Amino acid sequence: MKTATILKYQWKDHLRSKWIIGYALIYLLLTDGLIRFGGAGPKALLSIANVILLFVPLVSMIYSALFLYQSREFIELLLAQPLNRKSLYWGLFGGVSVPLALAFLLGTGLPLAYSGILGTSSTMSVILILCIGLLLTFLFASLGFVVGLKFFEDKIIGLGFALVSWLVLAVLYDGLVLLVVYVFGNYPLGKPILALSLVNPIDLARILILLKFNISALMGYTGAVFNQFFGTHLGILISGGCLLLWIFIPLWLGFKVFRRKDF
Amino acid sequence: MEKMNTVIQLKELTKQFGSQLVLNSMNLEIIKGHTTGIVGPNGSGKTTMIKHLLGLVKPDSGSIHIDGKKLNGHWDYRQDIGYMPQIAQYPENMKVNELIGLIKEIRSNQDGDETPLIKYFGLEPELGKRLQNLSGGTRQKVGAVLALMFNASILILDEPTAGLDPQASHKLKQLIQHEKEKGKTILLTTHIMSEIEELADNIIFIVEGNLRYNGPMKEFIENQQEQRLEGAVAKMMERGAK
Numbered sequence: 383m384k385t386a387t388i389l390k391y392q393w394k395d396h397l398r399s400k401w402i403i404g405y406a407l408i409y410l411l412l413t414d415g416l417i418r419f420g421g422a423g424p425k426a427l428l429s430i431a432n433v434i435l436l437f438v439p440l441v442s443m444i445y446s447a448l449f450l451y452q453s454r455e456f457i458e459l460l461l462a463q464p465l466n467r468k469s470l471y472w473g474l475f476g477g478v479s480v481p482l483a484l485a486f487l488l489g490t491g492l493p494l495a496y497s498g499i500l501g502t503s504s505t506m507s508v509i510l511i512l513c514i515g516l517l518l519t520f521l522f523a524s525l526g527f528v529v530g531l532k533f534f535e536d537k538i539i540g541l542g543f544a545l546v547s548w549l550v551l552a553v554l555y556d557g558l559v560l561l562v563v564y565v566f567g568n569y570p571l572g573k574p575i576l577a578l579s580l581v582n583p584i585d586l587a588r589i590l591i592l593l594k595f596n597i598s599a600l601m602g603y604t605g606a607v608f609n610q611f612f613g614t615h616l617g618i619l620i621s622g623g624c625l626l627l628w629i630f631i632p633l634w635l636g637f638k639v640f641r642r643k644d645f
Numbered sequence: 646m647e648k649m650n651t652v653i654q655l656k657e658l659t660k661q662f663g664s665q666l667v668l669n670s671m672n673l674e675i676i677k678g679h680t681t682g683i684v685g686p687n688g689s690g691k692t693t694m695i696k697h698l699l700g701l702v703k704p705d706s707g708s709i710h711i712d713g714k715k716l717n718g719h720w721d722y723r724q725d726i727g728y729m730p731q732i733a734q735y736p737e738n739m740k741v742n743e744l745i746g747l748i749k750e751i752r753s754n755q756d757g758d759e760t761p762l763i764k765y766f767g768l769e770p771e772l773g774k775r776l777q778n779l780s781g782g783t784r785q786k787v788g789a790v791l792a793l794m795f796n797a798s799i800l801i802l803d804e805p806t807a808g809l810d811p812q813a814s815h816k817l818k819q820l821i822q823h824e825k826e827k828g829k830t831i832l833l834t835t836h837i838m839s840e841i842e843e844l845a846d847n848i849i850f851i852v853e854g855n856l857r858y859n860g861p862m863k864e865f866i867e868n869q870q871e872q873r874l875e876g877a878v879a880k881m882m883e884r885g886a887k
Contacts, residue, residue: 398738455734462728
């Protein structure tokens with residue numbers, strides 16, 4: 383009940399924020415541009431998916447961590463009201479993550495809708511891409527909350543930590559996996575590599591997309607192992623399921639930190 | 646001190662941040678209907694103490710009782726508290742009337758009337774403006790409205806006049822005086838000693854997390870053989886540093 387009150391006012395605040403509006407516009411321009419130049423085929427969709435895999439985690443994590451840093455006094459004021467921490471936590475989290483998700487959905491969804499891709503045979507792929515974007519938004523917004531709350535006193539360390547973890551998860555991870563493969567090439571590596579890809583939600587999302595598009599050449603090492611091990615359909619189910627499970631870890635962790643935190 | 650009139654009671658309250666002991670098994674009683682000024686050097690534990698009362702910080706050991714009820718993860722006791730924070734920072738795109746609306750909805754079971762306070766501070770033209778476009782002083786006034794509009798029986802004011810111009814500061818002090826006459830229990834921190842002299846009956850003096858004095862202000866000044874509170878506090882601080 384009180385969570386709903388906080389959500390309502392937070393949404394009013396964030397949906398007027400120039401950052402959220404700008405974020406939606408960037409997706410709109412990118413998606414529109416990629417469709418215009420890449421045609422309406424799977425190639426354009428794949429490019430859009432690649433942008434999403436890089437961009438959504440970064441912005442969601444940094445925006446939500448920054449929000450916590452900027453709202454310090456506001457959170458203190460709300461905590462001083464007759465309100466329990468649970469209501470406040472979910473109000474704050476939903477207040478940030480839902481506008482981010484909406485901005486993504488509108489920015490990416492509109493061009494896909496008006497360019498007519500949604501009605502074609504790619505409809506399922508489009509829905510999958512949008513769902514993955516939404517999932518990553520909530521996941522990384524909650525990771526941003528965990529980082530922001532853990533390093534609440536030190537903004538620089540918190541944001542630095544967020545940036546580095548994004549860099550590792552989104553950019554360096556496949557390289558690290560390759561390094562492992564190179565170093566331990568003499569051992570049977572199927573299962574350990576599978577475990578490694580389950581640890582990284584961005585990798586899971588990437589594998590999910592590539593399995594759906596069935597482009598083995600772009601799958602990278604982890605994707606290829608996944609495909610080999612589970613086949614396409616089971617692979618999609620398992621990577622999607624793990625991604626869903628992944629969301630609850632940072633959400634639960636963030637709530638645990640928030641409940642015990644000294645403000 | 647009569648036990649009956651105690652509204653806030655701290656028992657052996659201890660808090661440590663890392664290796665730093667911020668509150669050292671503090672015992673304290675605050676009397677109902679009195680205005681108490683909390684005084685001490687920077688970093689002495691004043692804000693941490695206030696934050697304990699509000700439930701923002703959780704004690705390592707010891708207990709806090711408000712109106713005889715032990716705080717143990719409860720939150721409903723905060724219905725009786727009006728809090729005005731030191732720094733009035735609010736969400737950028739929220740408007741003044743929205744912020745007031747938010748707090749009113751959170752405290753929906755209480756009667757809150759902001760209109761007389763808004764009139765008193767002349768905030769009518771600001772109501773539709775975004776909080777980011779307001780001056781620090783105006784935001785501070787909004788903070789005062791939020792703290793006072795629910796007629797809470799305990800008021801916790803953390804540096805209430807910081808950033809206010811002399812006229813607004815005067816008006817706020819008059820308002821605090823008025824609340825005091827209505828029988829509210831008021832806790833006040835400020836670095837302006839004349840303000841405490843004007844408003845407070847009692848003084849709490851904290852140095853490095855230890856309670857050095859809790860009692861009538863007059864006695865405190867007399868004990869230090871000074872005329873004014875500022876001199877007495879300065880003397881006490883010097884002694885505390887040694």
